[in-house]
Amino acid sequence: MSKGGFDVRRQTGFTTVAVFCFVVLYLPIILLVLYSFNAGESIAIWEGFSWRWYVSAWENERVQAATVRSVVVALSASLIATSSAVLAALATTRTRPWRGQTLAFALINQPLMVPEIVTAVALLIFFALVKVWTGYTGLAYLIIAHSAFCLPFAYMPIRARLQGMDLSLEQAGADLYGTPFKVFRRITLPQLWPGILAGAMLAFVISLDDVVITEFVKSAGQDTLPTYMLGQLRRVITPEINAISSALLAISVMLVIGFFFLSRTPK
Amino acid sequence: MIEIEGVTKIFGVGAEAFTALDDVSVTIDANEFFTLLGPSGCGKTTLLRVIAGFIDPTRGRVTLDGNNLLNQPPYARPVNTVFQSYALFPHMTVAQNIAFGLEMLGKPGSEVTSTVDEMLALVRMTEMADRKTSQISGGQQQRVALARALAPRPKVLLLDEPLSALDFKLRKDMQLELKRLQSETGITFIFVTHDQDEALTMSNRIAVMNEGRIRQIGGPRDIYDHPAERFVADFIGxxxxxxxxxxxxxxxxxxxxxxxxxxxxxxxxxxxxxxxxxxxxxxxxxxxxxxxxxxxxxxxxxxxxxxxxxxxxxxxxxxxxxxxxxxxxxxxxxxxxxxxxxxxxxxxxxxxxxxxxx
Structure with a gap:
């Protein structure tokens, strides 16, 4: 940039604002992680280092059950969302432009636009009807709901990857006697994997993290980890919550780092 | 023998309509090295893609040895393409790239291996068989693209400006190499280029194209010594x-x-x-x-x-x-x-x- 040009870093107060934002964003998280190692019962008074709350959370049967449920829901939902997202991404990038394509795009991304609470209430009412009809009260409701709102998160990286791929590779596949299905399996899919994995990871994290829709849709005794934690907040808060949060944070960060490495285009 | 009759391609509709090919007719003989020569945007690549099956013409007929090509999808046409960008499969080795077409045709494993070896030798790439395509030079990639397209023994090989990314010296070598491959394999080559030297050096016949039409067809000497019209005389030499x-x-x-x-x-x-x-x-x-x-x-x-x-x-x-x-x-x-x-x-x-x- 030229010397006289606009440089945001030279504006008065830029550093102050930046530092303030980072402090507000990260200090609470750092404190949360710090107090998960507190030896005492308080989440505010430091009484020395200890792993006791991690041990306590690990041994808590309700935490165990909620964790297993969270993982089952997140795995199923990310699997369903990612498979649908692959099909949706193929249909929106590898076909001639079709009537209603923009509408389809909007529909796929609907969960990003409709307020979550609205979706939650709608699902609550809808599933209540279905429950009366079928009598089924299992985990499927949660899995379906999670699959739906995870779809756009899985769709985005897959679509981006497909758009970035050289179309002439698929043409070369077809030219060399590959039927459309074989070309997809041998040419498109192997190159799409990083996008698919990235989409699946993103969907997994989003599902693992969800409170609002889960809280509305779950049947009795179907707490996931986040809704369990929400429930605990109404009682006495111990650093056990900090420990669970820190563990969740660690998992999410690892997945995001994985996402970052996978979505980089290989050179 | 490829017969192209009255092929017209119009992209877009209404005021935005663009005629890429305007009533193109030409007959290309078996075993011929035929070149489509013209400036960019003259329709030569569009014609190539019509023959390959990536573009459906608006009107016209394309037959290969009497069989209509236009109602067959690209994967059913006994025609292979060497793409301008080479389009090598980046997740496969050199040998796997060359084997792809043969595998798609369902050839037995032993035949695939022997043909791949034969092709590697033909383009002098035997030592590079197990390299990834990103680990070889531009000239080598171009030879792999050629071997991959020749391996299934197509009746017709389409080449879309395959030499344009190479430097001058390599291009000269590849021109002779292509000519050698064509006479050794006896496959019909349809070669697209905007480079008159390439066209004159390699071709049996040249079709000079401009604005979607063929302006003149003839041998290199005919075209050079006896241009039919001002565009041809001006474009070549x-x-x-x-x-x-x-x-x-x-x-x-x-x-x-x-x-x-x-x-x-x-x-x-x-x-x-x-x-x-x-x-x-x-x-x-x-x-x-x-x-x-x-x-x-x-x-x-x-x-x-x-x-x-x-x-x-x-x-x-x-x-x-x-x-x-x-x-x-x-x-x-x-x-x-x-x-x-x-x-x-x-x-x-x-x-x-x-x-x-x-």
Missing amino acids: DTNFLDVELLKVEGEQAHIRLPSGSEVVARAAQGGGRTGGEVTVAIRPEHARMDEAEGALFQGALSNVVYVGTDTHYHIDLDSGGQFIVRQQNQPDQRHERQVGERVGVNFGAGIGQILKD
């Missing part, structure tokens, strides 16, 4: 254009009068043309001679002398207006050098000038 008066036409001989008043015999326009009046005659710079002014067909003053190593280009301002360029090969013992401003004359033999249709 350097040409002098003279406006002359056509006196009479006798078969291939056309009697013309130059602006200087001299009369000479030129070659009549391809496929008829006018029999009198004002016409344009094209003369290649190396087909004319520079002589003394006295007694020459026409005269002028030397305005520039350009030395280009093998040749010298003499730019002559004609007395009758306009410029004429004569190209003469340099000799090692050449002593007499012409000076700018000197008066010189130009001569050319009977039948050297080519009358243009337009």
Whole structure:
């Protein structure tokens, strides 16, 4: 940039604002992680280092059950969302432009636009009807709901990857006697994997993290980890919550780092 | 034999409609090295993609040995393409790339292996078989793309400007290499290029295209020595254009009068043309001679002398207006050098000038 040009870093107060934002964003998280190692019962008074709350959370049967449920829901939902997202991404990038394509795009991304609470209430009412009809009260409701709102998160990286791929590779596949299905399996899919994995990871994290829709849709005794934690907040808060949060944070960060490495285009 | 009849391709509709191919008809023989030559946007690549099956023409017929190609998807056509970008599969090795077409055709494993080995040897890439395609040079990638397209023994090989990404020296080598491969395999090559040297060097026949139409089809010598119209004469090589008066036409001989008043015999326009009046005659710079002014067909003053190593280009301002360029090969013992401003004359033999249709 030229010397006289606009440089945001030279504006008065830029550093102050930046530092303030980072402090507000990260200090609470750092404190949360710090107090998960507190030896005492308080989440505010430091009484020395200890792993006791991690041990306590690990041994808590309700935490165990909620964790297993969270993982089952997140795995199923990310699997369903990612498979649908692959099909949706193929249909929106590898076909001639079709009537209603923009509408389809909007529909796929609907969960990003409709307020979550609205979706939650709608699902609550809808599933209540279905429950009366079928009598089924299992985990499927949660899995379906999670699959739906995870779809756009899985769709985005897959679509981006497909758009970035050289179309002439698929043409070369077809030219060399590959039927459309074989070309997809041998040419498109192997190159799409990083996008698919990235989409699946993103969907997994989003599902693992969800409170609002889960809280509305779950049947009795179907707490996931986040809704369990929400429930605990109404009682006495111990650093056990900090420990669970820190563990969740660690998992999410690892997945995001994985996402970052996978979505980089290989050179 | 490929027969292309009245193929037209219009992209878009209404005011945005663009005619990429305009009623193109041509017959390409088996075992022929046929080149589509023209500037970018002339429709040559579109025609190639119509034959490959990536573009459906708006109108027209394309048949291969009598079978309609247009109702077959790309994967069913016995036609392979060498893409301009090579389009090698980045997640496969060199050998896997070459094997792909054979595997898709369901050839048994032993045949796939032996054909791949044969192809690797043909393009001299045997040592590179297990490399990833990103680990080899541009020239090597181009040879792999060629081997991959040749491996399934297609009836026709389509080549879309495959040499344009290579540097000059490599391009020269590959031109001869391609010609060798074509005669060794006996496969029909349809080669697309905007490079006249490539076209003249390799082809049995050339179709010169412009604005979606074929302007002239012929052997390299035909096209170069006897261009049918101004575009062809101008696009291929350097040409002098003279406006002359056509006196009479006798078969291939056309009697013309130059602006200087001299009369000479030129070659009549391809496929008829006018029999009198004002016409344009094209003369290649190396087909004319520079002589003394006295007694020459026409005269002028030397305005520039350009030395280009093998040749010298003499730019002559004609007395009758306009410029004429004569190209003469340099000799090692050449002593007499012409000076700018000197008066010189130009001569050319009977039948050297080519009358243009337009």
